[in-house]
Amino acid sequence: MHQREIRNTGDWANRIVFDWATHVDQGREEDAIAITIIAIREAVSRDRAAKTLEEEEYILGCRVLLNALRDLANIGLTTRHPDWIKYPKAVEVCWDLSHDARERLTSYSGIDLDFARRWATRATELIQDIDSAFGPGLYCSWEMEFDGLICSICGNDVRGCEHIPGKRYGRKRCALTPKGGQPRAIAIVENPRDPRCRIWPWAKRREEDGHAVVSDIPIFKLFRLEGNDDGGSIVDLEELFQFVVTLASQEIE
Amino acid sequence: MRNQIGEIASKLGVEQAKLEGVAVLVLPEKVDSEEINEVCDAHDSVLLAKQLKQAGIPCRTAYDLGVEPRVLDRRGADVWLGMLWLFLENTALPATVDCICDWVSEKRNAEHDDSADKETRIHVELRMQRKNNTSTIKFDGSVDEFREVMKTVKKIGAWKK
Numbered sequence: 001m002h003q004r005e006i007r008n009t010g011d012w013a014n015r016i017v018f019d020w021a022t023h024v025d026q027g028r029e030e031d032a033i034a035i036t037i038i039a040i041r042e043a044v045s046r047d048r049a050a051k052t053l054e055e056e057e058y059i060l061g062c063r064v065l066l067n068a069l070r071d072l073a074n075i076g077l078t079t080r081h082p083d084w085i086k087y088p089k090a091v092e093v094c095w096d097l098s099h100d101a102r103e104r105l106t107s108y109s110g111i112d113l114d115f116a117r118r119w120a121t122r123a124t125e126l127i128q129d130i131d132s133a134f135g136p137g138l139y140c141s142w143e144m145e146f147d148g149l150i151c152s153i154c155g156n157d158v159r160g161c162e163h164i165p166g167k168r169y170g171r172k173r174c175a176l177t178p179k180g181g182q183p184r185a186i187a188i189v190e191n192p193r194d195p196r197c198r199i200w201p202w203a204k205r206r207e208e209d210g211h212a213v214v215s216d217i218p219i220f221k222l223f224r225l226e227g228n229d230d231g232g233s234i235v236d237l238e239e240l241f242q243f244v245v246t247l248a249s250q251e252i253e
Numbered sequence: 254m255r256n257q258i259g260e261i262a263s264k265l266g267v268e269q270a271k272l273e274g275v276a277v278l279v280l281p282e283k284v285d286s287e288e289i290n291e292v293c294d295a296h297d298s299v300l301l302a303k304q305l306k307q308a309g310i311p312c313r314t315a316y317d318l319g320v321e322p323r324v325l326d327r328r329g330a331d332v333w334l335g336m337l338w339l340f341l342e343n344t345a346l347p348a349t350v351d352c353i354c355d356w357v358s359e360k361r362n363a364e365h366d367d368s369a370d371k372e373t374r375i376h377v378e379l380r381m382q383r384k385n386n387t388s389t390i391k392f393d394g395s396v397d398e399f400r401e402v403m404k405t406v407k408k409i410g411a412w413k414k
């Protein structure tokens with residue numbers, strides 16, 4: 001039972017997590033997704049009304065957790081299809097969602113550890129399933145040259161100020177914004193910083209003259225731990241299960 | 254062995270005496286071989302320098318010395334540290350080495366929690382300065398190998414001449 005795994009998430013979030021787990025346990029992922037989306041929207045308005053730093057921290061933790069729960073329910077909904085691994089779009093979505101969920105569960109310290117670990121393991125298992133079906137894969141990785149890195153606290157180049165990226169100063173967290181960037185190279189690597197930029201076998205095709213062509217590869221994917229203010233969305237099953245993968249494309253190496 | 258620190262200091266536009274008391278210089282890649290307005294700080298080295306300063310290590314960057322290199326961000330999981338110039342006789346050398354090793358290990362743990370097959374590699378050029386002698390190690394290897402090399406650097410630093 002999932003319910004017993006939940007601790008320390010506070011009254012409001014705890015109730016939602018409990019309801020979420022009940023829906024997931026009974027195979028009602030659509031309902032689980034719906035309640036998390038509504039709860040994220042509620043968290044956004046609670047955040048706007050927050051009066052203390054502690055309140056803000058708590059709501060941020062809830063948002064990260066709720067987004068992870070929505071990701072997990074979306075994965076559950078997609079993998080309910082017995083042959084999901086044969087559908088490229090479904091595989092891509094499950095891959096991205098597993099990484100999103102795992103990152104959310106493991107990189108935010110406000111979430112109960114046992115709970116986070118258990119569900120992060122679930123996401124990791126799915127990642128391994130996909131890896132064993134399609135191999136370890138290649139990834140797109142870019143190199144950018146920036147004129148500088150601007151500190152969100154003081155607005156100066158971070159190399160010249162005293163703020164530490166990731167650290168909180170009052171109500172703001174120090175973040176870096178690149179200034180004046182230009183791409184220097186795009187590399188294909190085995191060990192990327194962002195595994196979401198994976199080059200899937202179906203992105204490759206053979207031209208008539210025998211050349212292999214790779215198209216539609218993701219160079220950069222935007223990811224925020226706390227997700228978007230609209231609460232995110234439910235996966236479109238009709239779209240995901242439109243095309244079956246034709247593994248003939250795998251011969252192109 | 255040449256005294257390369259003097260050459261670098263003049264390239265950065267500072268007198269060598271200005272580097273007195275510094276335990277580590279965190280410098281752009283290829284700072285010695287390329288034009289000073291062509292070199293780039295590695296993104297990771299910017300973060301490392303912040304960490305060193307936060308820990309109270311006497312650390313200087315090209316930016317501190319008045320140069321404003323561009324910043325190169327490589328979206329791979331490897332760690333690029335540009336050039337680290339270590340002053341072996343500085344009393345803060347052991348703390349400096351420990352701080353660098355801790356930062357690198359933490360970075361590895363943050364990037365890869367489960368994929369042991371995808372190893373984080375470190376890319377750095379180490380310069381070691383004792384009096385007027387400079388020696389160089391170009392390092393491309395695993396985090397554990399890097400820690401071993403840094404342990405040796407710490408030992409060499411402890412030798413009295």
Ligand SMILES: [Zn+2]
Nearest residue numbers: 151154161163
């Ligand atoms: Zn600042």
